[in-house]
Amino acid sequence: MKALQGIEGRVEWVDASPLACSPGQIRIKVAAAGLNRADLLQRDGLYPPPPGASPYIGLECAGVVAEVGEGAAWNVGDKVCALLAGGGMAEEVVVDARHAFPVPDGLTLHEAAAIPEVYCTAWLNLFELAGLQRGQKVLLHAGASGVGSAGIQLCRAMGNPVWVSVGSAERLAYCESLGAEGGALRKVDLESLRDFAPFDVILDPVGAPYASLDVDLLGMDGRWVLIGLMGGRKAELDLAKILGKRIQLIGSTLRSRDADFKATLIGDMRERVWPLFADRQLKPQLERTFAAEDVSAAFEALASNTVSGKVVVVIDGDLH
Template structure:
């Protein structure tokens, strides 16, 4: 089995022995795998996999069930997509069967591989931890990213007006076409959003650079959910604003959550979101696809930060 790994910032394909299944696990032949910023961090040596997880890259994939062990809802030949702690950029992966979801009817491998990580991140942090209620305003940073474009669609579907921050007018126009009410370009600063607020929920992969602004942009009882630190980890805050506004700051990571937590999250997503994928109301936004053999080019493309949506690797040998 081939698997994509990284050492000292260099990607390489390695052959490993196939893993035997334990009860409840499923073997999936991988057809496509989504690339996420977490993969860039792992490639650079800054985001090691959780204890016990493979060091093969890839947090999401889509493919066919080829083997099951024990009782399972799945059968050989089922088309599935998977949320992973690692291992998606490989010929096959062994996974807890509860961490699989059916590929929505009529959807291709590339689109299916772009669903699990970004939509689970957006759903968990805006609607479960952020507790966004219909009509509440949401601020989404990095709105043109995979998570950002997923969050915009979810906000539109569930009745939450949303605004975005991002890097260019072209990206802003695309996000507005997806359903965002408006936004600002990050080099202009985010204080210009004050006229559009106050915001009830902030989805924040940035961290320090925007931290003080959030205290002014958030509404009374606002929820600030931090999912990344692209803008640094050290910030000075006026805690009086936190106190007076009764603000909630929640740090959130998904990769290190327990198997049971992920299973519950995916079950809730299947119930609430999969009907919307079936009707086309929700759709992963795939910007570009590359073959497995073009992985280095695909990672470089994501690092340039010029795309809107997701980059997906396609396994031509599956």
């Protein structure tokens, strides 16, 4: 089969040997795979897969179950999307059966490929780790990103007013169309976020440049969830403010979590989040699809920081 590999800052489809489908696993014939910033890092050799994970690129996919291992609660022919530690950009993938979701009614496989990574990340960090309660205020940095657009919709559905930081007026309007109350442009007037503070939770994939401001924007018992370092890794902070406000700093990554943790997360989401797709409170924000032969262009589109929502690569155009 063909799978996508990062090679010295570029991507290339290479021949790969299909894995055996062991007990508790399913084999998915992949229709499409979502593209994430972690994939850009892996392409550049900066984010290797965790031990035991596929060496190929791709943290989520959607497709059709082609084989079911003993004890797995799926049937051949089921349409699924799956959270992966790697290997989603391939013609086939073998995954722990507990890490798959049924494709929500009314969605295509291309749309479903845009769901698992960003919705799992947003739900885990906002509602499980940060413990958001109805009515508490949220700030999402990079609000027009895949995780940001998922987070806005989840906050709206759960009764949490949410503000964003974004890179352009057009992206701010996009976030407001999803349910954001407002926000600020990062290169224009990020300090204007003070007008909306204090926040109970800040979800931050940027890191160092926003760190001091995040501390100022959080209220008492605020939770600052750091999920990325797009802007840098070193910052100078006034620790007295963190102490005085009883701020919790939560560092979080999902990819390296163990299989049981992910299975529990996905089980919770199937119960609490998946019904929101059925009643259209949540909708995957698929901005662009690229054919497999145009995968390099897909990576460049995401790297341009102009995408609002998600980019998906179509692996098998005959599966919808």
